[in-house]
Amino acid sequence: xxxxxxxxxxxxxxxxxxxxxxxxxxxxxxxxxxxxxxxxxxxxxxxxxxxxxxxxxxxxxxxxxxxxxxxxxxxxxxxxxxxxxxxxxxxxxxxxxxxxxxxxxxxxxxxxxxxxxxxxxxxxxxxxxxxxxxxxxxxxxxxxxxxxxxxxxxxxxxxxxxxxxxxxxxxxxxxxxxxxxxxxxxxxxxxxxxxxxxxxxxxxxxxxxxxxxxxxxxxxxxxxxxxxxxxxxxxxxxxxxxxxxxxxxxxxxxxxxxxxxxxxxxxxxxxxxxxxxxxxxxxxxxxxxxxxxxxxxxxxxxxxxxxxxxxxxxxxxxxxxxxxxxxxxxxxxxxxxxxxxxxxxxxxxxxxxxxxxxxxxxxxxxxxxxxxxxxxxxxxxxxxxxxxxxxxxxxxxxxxxxxxxxxxxxxxxxxxxxxxxxxxxxxxxxxxxxxxxxxxxxxxxxxxxxxxxxxxxxxxxxxxxxxxxxxxxxxxxxxxxxxxxxxxxxxxxxxxxxxxxxxxxxxxxxxxxxxxxxxxxxxxxxxxxxxxxxxxxxxx
Amino acid sequence: xxxxxxxxxxxxxxxxxxxxxxxxxxxxxxxxxxxxxxxxxxxxxxxxxxxxxxxxxxxxxxxxxxxxxxxxxxxxxxxxxxxxxxxxxxxxxxxxxxxxxxxxxxxxxxxxxxxxxxxxxxxxxxxxxxxxxxxxxxxxxxxxxxxxxxxxxxxxxxxxxxxxxxxxxxxxxxxxxxxxxxxxxxxxxxxxxxxxxxxxxxxxxxxxxxxxxxxxxxxxxxxxxxxxxxxxxxxxxxxxxxxxxxxxxxxxxxxxxxxxxxxxxxxxxxxxxxxxxxxxxxxxxxxxxxxxxxxxxxxxxxxxxxxxxxxxxxxxxxxxxxxxxxxxxxxxxxxxxxxxxxxxxxxxxxxxxxxxxxxxxx
Numbered sequence: 081x082x083x084x085x086x087x088x089x090x091x092x093x094x095x096x097x098x099x100x101x102x103x104x105x106x107x108x109x110x111x112x113x114x115x116x117x118x119x120x121x122x123x124x125x126x127x128x129x130x131x132x133x134x135x136x137x138x139x140x141x142x143x144x145x146x147x148x149x150x151x152x153x154x155x156x157x158x159x160x161x162x163x164x165x166x167x168x169x170x171x172x173x174x175x176x177x178x179x180x181x182x183x184x185x186x187x188x189x190x191x192x193x194x195x196x197x198x199x200x201x202x203x204x205x206x207x208x209x210x211x212x213x214x215x216x217x218x219x220x221x222x223x224x225x226x227x228x229x230x231x232x233x234x235x236x237x238x239x240x241x242x243x244x245x246x247x248x249x250x251x252x253x254x255x256x257x258x259x260x261x262x263x264x265x266x267x268x269x270x271x272x273x274x275x276x277x278x279x280x281x282x283x284x285x286x287x288x289x290x291x292x293x294x295x296x297x298x299x300x301x302x303x304x305x306x307x308x309x310x311x312x313x314x315x316x317x318x319x320x321x322x323x324x325x326x327x328x329x330x331x332x333x334x335x336x337x338x339x340x341x342x343x344x345x346x347x348x349x350x351x352x353x354x355x356x357x358x359x360x361x362x363x364x365x366x367x368x369x370x371x372x373x374x375x376x377x378x379x380x381x382x383x384x385x386x387x388x389x390x391x392x393x394x395x396x397x398x399x400x401x402x403x404x405x406x407x408x409x410x411x412x413x414x415x416x417x418x419x420x421x422x423x424x425x426x427x428x429x430x431x432x433x434x435x436x437x438x439x440x441x442x443x444x445x446x447x448x449x450x451x452x453x454x455x456x457x458x459x460x461x462x463x464x465x466x467x468x469x470x471x472x473x474x475x476x477x478x479x480x481x482x483x484x485x486x487x488x489x490x491x492x493x494x495x496x497x498x499x500x501x502x503x504x505x506x507x508x509x510x511x512x513x514x515x516x517x518x519x520x521x522x523x524x525x526x527x528x529x530x531x532x533x534x535x536x537x538x539x540x541x542x543x544x545x546x547x548x549x550x551x552x553x554x555x556x557x558x559x560x561x562x563x564x565x566x567x568x569x570x571x572x573x574x575x576x577x578x579x580x581x582x583x584x585x586x587x588x589x590x591x592x593x594x595x596x597x598x599x600x601x602x603x604x605x606x607x608x609x610x611x612x613x614x615x616x617x618x619x620x
Numbered sequence: 621x622x623x624x625x626x627x628x629x630x631x632x633x634x635x636x637x638x639x640x641x642x643x644x645x646x647x648x649x650x651x652x653x654x655x656x657x658x659x660x661x662x663x664x665x666x667x668x669x670x671x672x673x674x675x676x677x678x679x680x681x682x683x684x685x686x687x688x689x690x691x692x693x694x695x696x697x698x699x700x701x702x703x704x705x706x707x708x709x710x711x712x713x714x715x716x717x718x719x720x721x722x723x724x725x726x727x728x729x730x731x732x733x734x735x736x737x738x739x740x741x742x743x744x745x746x747x748x749x750x751x752x753x754x755x756x757x758x759x760x761x762x763x764x765x766x767x768x769x770x771x772x773x774x775x776x777x778x779x780x781x782x783x784x785x786x787x788x789x790x791x792x793x794x795x796x797x798x799x800x801x802x803x804x805x806x807x808x809x810x811x812x813x814x815x816x817x818x819x820x821x822x823x824x825x826x827x828x829x830x831x832x833x834x835x836x837x838x839x840x841x842x843x844x845x846x847x848x849x850x851x852x853x854x855x856x857x858x859x860x861x862x863x864x865x866x867x868x869x870x871x872x873x874x875x876x877x878x879x880x881x882x883x884x885x886x887x888x889x890x891x892x893x894x895x896x897x898x899x900x901x902x903x904x905x906x907x908x909x910x911x912x913x914x915x916x917x918x919x920x921x922x923x924x925x926x927x928x929x930x931x932x933x934x935x936x937x938x939x940x941x942x943x944x945x946x947x948x949x950x951x952x953x954x955x956x957x958x959x960x961x962x963x964x965x966x967x968x969x970x971x972x973x974x975x976x977x978x979x980x981x982x
């Protein structure tokens with residue numbers, strides 16, 4: 081009887097690791113999306129599916145969406161990798177601060193930044209694809225810097241050092257030793273950035289002008305402006321097909337490229353830059369990124385101070401006053417955002433953490449796991465417009481009458497945060513040397529104990545990074561939140577958007593002032609997570 | 621045999637576990653959604669767009685007078701709100717919908733979203749605002765989309781601002797106009813309709829070709845057009861003194877600027893104004909139909925109507941409602957704005973926008 085115990089524990093663990101994520105995604109993602117697509121496809125207005133899919137305009141939109149997403153991802157990688165290297169290899173003053181600050185652009189509402197950007201963009205860059213790519217890089221470098229940087233910091237430097245003693249030059253060491261070890265994290269980060277750019281909406285609208293449209297923008301146009309749900313449903317299927325393909329390829333790559341072994345605690349890896357060359361690399365990587373990110377952020381601060389023909393704190397003082405733009409005083413949005421984000425982070429860590437174990441476990445090769453792996457990423461790439469409409473018709477009747485429940489907001493935010501948790505935690509889990517687990521099991525440890533004592537310490541680092549990301553995503557999430565949030569409890573991005581939609585100097589300044597507050601909340605919370613991570617001893 | 625039994629049991633318990641998790645989640649969801657069964661409703665739910673606003677004391681006045689809690693559900697612009705109402709016709713998200721305008725009206729009425737209700741308050745409302753003889757919708761406010769002029773920009777250069785929309789294709793105003801794309805913006809669509817109402821089916825195309833040749837800039841949304849491109853918005857670094865905005869934008873430039881300027885820095889070109897009427901209706905299948913009617917009555921009352929200008933920056937339809945001083949001083953209510961029948965808009969909108977796209981953008 082006793083001999084059976086470990087097997088049972090392993091099984092119930094597996095049920096939990098598959099069941100919770102599948103149940104959550106099934107209920108809050110697959111079901112509403114299927115409901116709205118089926119509804120759309122049922123109605124017909126004389127057009128056939130073929131007409132819509134073979135329309136040259138559709139082809140043009142799909143092609144633009146695809147190439148700009150690929151180019152934006154490449155540009156983001158190029159800009160972010162030097163900084164990821166500096167953060168993943170070296171210890172230097174202000175390192176935690178840099179890691180916290182890099183998250184700031186990622187949470188900002190795209191429309192505010194795009195409008196601030198337009199005010200200073202040289203005329204010839206306006207309304208071109210160049211501005212779109214640069215803006216995508218601005219928002220997404222955080223993903224690469226943090227996902228790749230964190231993984232880099234756990235890759236044992238001794239492998240590379242050994243290659244050096246064998247006579248390999250720095251470039252060759254990077255290409256043949258470091259790059260293969262980093263590949264899974266690179267694939268994961270690239271997948272996330274690609275999905276964000278592929279479904280980009282606000283940036284393309286504002287910076288690209290009327291000439292450019294992504295599939296997502298066209299879905300919005302069809303569903304909301306023209307009320308052609310059939311076209312919207314078809315387009316969202318096209319979008320989902322591309323997203324699923326991209327996710328399938330990258331998760332395969334991530335798995336194929338995973339090299340087990342030699343993960344180390346960060347404090348054993350990081351060291352101070354020694355030679356002048358190393359110092360230059362660190363300064364260049366961090367300084368270059370800082371310059372790239374600082375300009376738009378400084379602009380937001382400047383705009384928030386522009387009141388009364390000069391500069392002052394008027395907009396900040398007004399945040400405590402009643403306003404016609406919101407039903408509550410603007411500062412309450414800060415509190416709402418933090419509460420919602422904390423709840424969403426908790427949901428995302430539980431669901432995403434379990435899913436990460438499921439997709440990186442010993443059965444990770446089988447078909448079911450691969451499907452789960454792809455499914456987990458889809459919320460990042462599915463049409464937010466269609467999902468929002470799906471929520472309205474899917475959750476309208478008991479027992480599923482949640483469309484007005486307050487907890488639906490963090491649930492919607494968690495849908496976007498879960499893919500991050502999985503993509504950050506899974507590569508680390510896969511890289512744990514299976515021999516360590518086997519050795520522990522051989523010494524009589526139950527699977528639960530193996531997880532607790534081998535996996536968890538290494539994973540807690542990745543979990544902390546994931547928590548920071550999930551919190552930031554929920555703080556900045558707009559697409560789902562604006563559909564679901566109650567006006568008595570607006571979040572910061574929702575409040576910013578409301579102010580931006582009104583004429584008058586004070587309203588504009590208050591929108592930018594709230595954006596600056598959002599920047600501060602993000603930076604402070606990310607910094608606190610960083611500190612907690614550094615302080616807890618042991619593996620972390 | 622034993623082997624097989626164990627495998628079976630394992631499968632079963634794995635399945636049982638998954639089922640248990642799902643059941644637990646559902647139970648939790650149920651408990652949290654708090655279906656209380658049928659009792660007398662204590663709240664009335666207003667479904668509306670992002671631009672809706674109401675002063676706190678006005679809201680409290682309604683709650684005191686009706687004994688109901690007013691819940692407001694805002695999610696998206698008017699187009700999104702109407703789309704959701706059409707999707708949930710018969711099982712709506714709330715009791716009253718406010719924010720349908722004349723552009724969206726025909727689509728909404730076709731979708732059988734509303735229950736007819738003729739409010740006694742309509743006796744204070746002018747005939748010209750009544751768009752549905754069956755009273756499925758009730759007018760609440762009207763706002764005019766007009767060309768705005770940065771008066772200071774012109775006076776600093778000792779130039780004469782245009783005083784009719786006919787002038788905009790003139791050389792003298794080259795590169796000075798910014799408009800919104802009618803495919804993506806409500807005021808943009810209203811201005812396109814204004815040109816159709818003024819120059820007719822045969823003439824508006826030539827007018828737009830003239831605007832394009834004269835360097836008109838097309839942007840996607842009002843936010844960019846007004847706050848970034850237009851020179852007259854406070855704090856803007858824009859360099860275009862002519863923009864498509866609202867008749868109420870000039871008073872906003874006074875009210876939200878400190879110190880308040882003596883004279884409104886911007887004005888409107890009156891003959892370019894196109895009327896938009898915003899309407900409310902009792903949603904079919906409303907949980908609180910009596911409350912919904914009470915809310916519509918309240919929305920026509922002077923208390924609510926007089927709150928409209930400063931909270932939503934549009935004009936009341938109740939002829940007895942007094943305008944706030946800033947509106948009396950700095951806003952003009954265009955006497956004879958351009959209009960088009962809702963059915964005509966609905967029947968031609970897509971074709972007009974497509975044609976416009978070819979003329980103004982391609």
